[in-house]
Amino acid sequence: MTRMSDFNIRPKDLTDQEYFYGHKACAGCGATIAVRLALKVLGERTYSVLPANCMSAVSFIYPQMAFTTNAIISPFASTGAMLSGVAAGARALGIKDFQTVGFAGDGGTADIGFQALSGAIDRGDDIIYICYDNEAYMNTGIQKSGLTPYGTKTTTSPAGENLPGAVTHKKNMFEIVAAHGIAYAATASIGYPNDFLRKLNKAKSVRGPVYLHILASCPTGWGSKTELSVQLAKDAVDSGLWYLAEYENDEFKLNRNPKEFIPVEEYLYKQGRFKHLKEEDISVIIEHRDKKWEKMRKTWL
Amino acid sequence: MKSNLKFVSGDEAVALGVRLARPHVISAYPITPQTIVVERLADFVEDGSLKAEYMHVESEHSAMAAAMGVSSVGARAFTATSSQGLLHMAECVHYASGARFPIVMMNANRSIAVPWSIYGDQRDSLGLLDSGWIQVYVEDAQEALDMMIQAYKVAEHPEVMTPFMVNLDGFVLTHTYEPVEVPDQKQVDDFLPMYQSTNKMSMDEPKSLCFSTSPADNQEFKYMQHKAMEGSVDIIREVDAEFGQVFGRYYHGMTESYRCEDAEAVLMTLGSVTGTVRTVVDMLRAEGHKVGVFKIRYMRPFPQDEVKELGKLGSRVGVLEKNISFGNEGTVFTNVNSVFSTLEKRVESKNYVGGLGGRDITKEDIRGIFMDLLSKEPFTERVEFIGMGCDTNE
Numbered sequence: 286m287t288r289m290s291d292f293n294i295r296p297k298d299l300t301d302q303e304y305f306y307g308h309k310a311c312a313g314c315g316a317t318i319a320v321r322l323a324l325k326v327l328g329e330r331t332y333s334v335l336p337a338n339c340m341s342a343v344s345f346i347y348p349q350m351a352f353t354t355n356a357i358i359s360p361f362a363s364t365g366a367m368l369s370g371v372a373a374g375a376r377a378l379g380i381k382d383f384q385t386v387g388f389a390g391d392g393g394t395a396d397i398g399f400q401a402l403s404g405a406i407d408r409g410d411d412i413i414y415i416c417y418d419n420e421a422y423m424n425t426g427i428q429k430s431g432l433t434p435y436g437t438k439t440t441t442s443p444a445g446e447n448l449p450g451a452v453t454h455k456k457n458m459f460e461i462v463a464a465h466g467i468a469y470a471a472t473a474s475i476g477y478p479n480d481f482l483r484k485l486n487k488a489k490s491v492r493g494p495v496y497l498h499i500l501a502s503c504p505t506g507w508g509s510k511t512e513l514s515v516q517l518a519k520d521a522v523d524s525g526l527w528y529l530a531e532y533e534n535d536e537f538k539l540n541r542n543p544k545e546f547i548p549v550e551e552y553l554y555k556q557g558r559f560k561h562l563k564e565e566d567i568s569v570i571i572e573h574r575d576k577k578w579e580k581m582r583k584t585w586l
Numbered sequence: 587m588k589s590n591l592k593f594v595s596g597d598e599a600v601a602l603g604v605r606l607a608r609p610h611v612i613s614a615y616p617i618t619p620q621t622i623v624v625e626r627l628a629d630f631v632e633d634g635s636l637k638a639e640y641m642h643v644e645s646e647h648s649a650m651a652a653a654m655g656v657s658s659v660g661a662r663a664f665t666a667t668s669s670q671g672l673l674h675m676a677e678c679v680h681y682a683s684g685a686r687f688p689i690v691m692m693n694a695n696r697s698i699a700v701p702w703s704i705y706g707d708q709r710d711s712l713g714l715l716d717s718g719w720i721q722v723y724v725e726d727a728q729e730a731l732d733m734m735i736q737a738y739k740v741a742e743h744p745e746v747m748t749p750f751m752v753n754l755d756g757f758v759l760t761h762t763y764e765p766v767e768v769p770d771q772k773q774v775d776d777f778l779p780m781y782q783s784t785n786k787m788s789m790d791e792p793k794s795l796c797f798s799t800s801p802a803d804n805q806e807f808k809y810m811q812h813k814a815m816e817g818s819v820d821i822i823r824e825v826d827a828e829f830g831q832v833f834g835r836y837y838h839g840m841t842e843s844y845r846c847e848d849a850e851a852v853l854m855t856l857g858s859v860t861g862t863v864r865t866v867v868d869m870l871r872a873e874g875h876k877v878g879v880f881k882i883r884y885m886r887p888f889p890q891d892e893v894k895e896l897g898k899l900g901s902r903v904g905v906l907e908k909n910i911s912f913g914n915e916g917t918v919f920t921n922v923n924s925v926f927s928t929l930e931k932r933v934e935s936k937n938y939v940g941g942l943g944g945r946d947i948t949k950e951d952i953r954g955i956f957m958d959l960l961s962k963e964p965f966t967e968r969v970e971f972i973g974m975g976c977d978t979n980e
Contacts, residue, residue: 330789334655345797355787357658358796360677363651366643370613370655370663371787373639377610377661380789401651404644 289531292486293479299325308344308351313511315475315501315518316340316417320388322478323415326485329354331384332375334368336398337361338390339424340417362397364389365405368412384413384489391418391432394498395456399431406465406494413488413495416458419503427506431456434526435573436566437558439506444561454573459498463532468493470532474500476519480529480540500527508557520552525574530585539585549574590768596759599727599766600666600692600752601626603734604636606774607690610661611639613652617671618704619756620694624666646671650678650689657687658795660786662738665689668756669696669710676714682749683718683811685796686785688741689749690734695723695857695908696756697943705944706756707908708856712885712917718811720750720818721885723857727764730754732835735774739825742781746818748811755858755908757944769833777832819887840889843896845871846878851959852901853938854880856918859906859947866952877956882918893925897933902959906952906972908941915969936965940972947973 304324310317320340324331333356335341341358344351359367364387372385389398394416405412421439422428429442429451436444437451444450462470469491473481481499488495500521502514509517521527524547529540549570553559562570594602600623604612612631614624630636643649649665656663667675672693682689693711697703711721720740724730733752741750754760787793799807823839830836842860845867846852855863863879870877880896880903882889896903903926907916914920919937926933938955941947951973958970 329792332659332787342798345794347797347799347803350794350797352794353792355789355792356794357655357787358798359654360647360651360681362647363678366613366648366651367655367658369641369643370611370652370657371659372655373611373641373652374656374659374661374663377639377656378659380659383789400644401648404642404648407644408642 289483289487292483292490294326294482294486296478296482302329304329304354305344305352307349309346310339310343311505313502313504313514315503315514316390316419318475319415319417319481319499319501322481323386323388323485324354326482327384327386327413327489330382331355331386332371333357334359334364334371334385334387336364336389336393337424338393340388342424361393363401364393364398365401365403365414368414369405369408369410372410372412385411386413386415388415388417390423391416391420392422392430395431395458403465406462406467406496409493411492411494413497416496416498417501418498419501419506421506423503423506432458435570436562438561439558449562449566450558459530459532462496463537466535467496467532470496472498472528472530474518474522474527474529475502476515476517476522477529477541484531506558508560509555513555517552517555520547523547524549524552525578526552526570528581530581537585539581542582542586590770591765592768593763593765594727595622595761595763596727596730596754597622597694597761598626599731600734600754601630602766602768603731604664605630606769606771607735607738607778608662609638609664611641611656611663613641613643613649613656613663613665615643615646615649615667615671617646617668619696619760620666620668620671620692622760623692646675647678650675650682653689654678654682654685654687657689658787660781660783660788662781663689664691666692668694669698672710672714673698676717679714679717679719681796684807686747686811687749688738688747688781690737690741691749691751692734693751693753694756694760695753701943703943704756706758707942707944708753709909711751711753712909715886715917718748718815719886720748720815721753722751722883723753723885724759725858725860725881727759727762727766728835729837730759731766731768732829732833732837735769735778736825736829739778740818740821742783743821746814746821747783747785748814748818753857758858773832777829815887822884837883840884841892842881842883844879844881846880846896846899846901848876849878849899849901850876851904851956852878852880852896852899853904853906853952853955853959854882854918854922855906856882856885859941862947862949863906863952866949866956870953870956875956875960877960885918885921888921888925890925893922894929897926897929900931903933903935904938904955904959905935906938906940906947906955910939910942919969934965937969938972939969945973
């Protein structure tokens, strides 16, 4: 029987080859870490599909291309559909031993690209879909998406006298995707790279659709210090506001179950987007977190 | 040559043509009156007579996005749509031409809501004239089948590399049964070799496709696209001529002129109504009237040379179209007059708009148009809606 630990990758075993460099992303960008690591694991025989988002905007500026492997920008709503098309075309041409991976943001996944993602999973296509979640439409200037957490100040969910910022919680993408009966799905954080690397390695071996949802900090959109990007992505998990989990064969598994959470304030108040939060807003966030963890601890352990 | 006649609908003729063209992947989403195309192709893949991947997509937007994915690795893609579906995929329609993916798509011309109507007119595809796709409008099932084969040959030509839309009038063509000659697969394979391109992602030579440009470069890409489309006129003529030599059916390239040489009145048409107009032309000719019909096959690239030559004949010209650009005139009419405006002598022209939402255009309607054109009276209006029923003032 294959154990999850069989998929562990030691950082020193990662290739020195860079497949994604020379891009124009902001300093401290979490998404670029996710893309860079993913390609190091998936290897050079990889087709990448990126919809209109930060990662495509910073890396396909003619004539300077930041991907050394095959890559294409899809229409915003079309990551899932184009991934399927690329995989089907390559298969039909008899191309062997390749990976097809999508890198879509939170809006491109939970909002406009949701339908095409659902279609791709439904077809059972052999693709890997990576949602890098920086919790708002960052490329267009920090607007609220379906994955923006409660209480986030964005340019379309202002915080003021009447509103605490975003008034809805994050759409539950991981479980929605799992409900398709997908071959493999997992959440991750750039703050826990070993866990992410293992999940990528696992994804590579899975036949059928894979969905990886990785929390990726964004200093520009989060109003945080660039040097804190990795720390914040770790704090999100340690405070219980994000979680590391997997879904396979109709079963959920919680990969990290902290005995005690660090105080959410420690995570939230390091970010400009949450600076305005009042005590009652923090209570709403904690209550929502605890409900989620109660369920996960009951059924995912 | 061994005859292989089949009695099929326009949609089925399209499916037979697509099978002969051997696409690698078909991305399919159903919409009336296109459905039979994707149903038959599913049958062909199931029974093994077409070796292709059949991809069930969840929308037309995804149908075209998937087709672009297929084309991006150098494989041959096919999809089909109609009306609301074409508009739903509109973003991707532009995207495919900018990416220079030679995808072939069948479009069943159908009206656009609101009011809802599943019946035919040409407002769907004419609304996407500026999307950078080659657009041909066929007259019957045989032409539909043959154009599926020609379409790939033109689209994939290295100097063209432009997607190709084959338009069939909804129901009038898609659902009408006709005897159709089905070409021999071996002959089609010789005529249409497998797609070869460098405009693709490959493992030997990795590429970034569908990139962005700054204002410093964007216009040059659009210029190249424009020049390729203009240049496709010659390729379209060559491919049609070669098709005629191999298969014995020639469609006269960009347009087809019938009894126009000495005509005092010529009616220009698009699509299946041409057959009816041709019949009326013969009837009127028998009565001694000098009339002709000029079938526009391609709306993009536009047949500028042919329309110009027609304009020089001195006839009064009517343009009959199932389309209206609200607040102006029919778009076909606009395109025709734009060419006429380059001539020294003014061409008297009039726009006849009819057949919207599937209304029949009858022989009587067409006779009336010719009488109007032959009357030599100055036109009282530039645009006339023909076959009007109820009083629209109520």
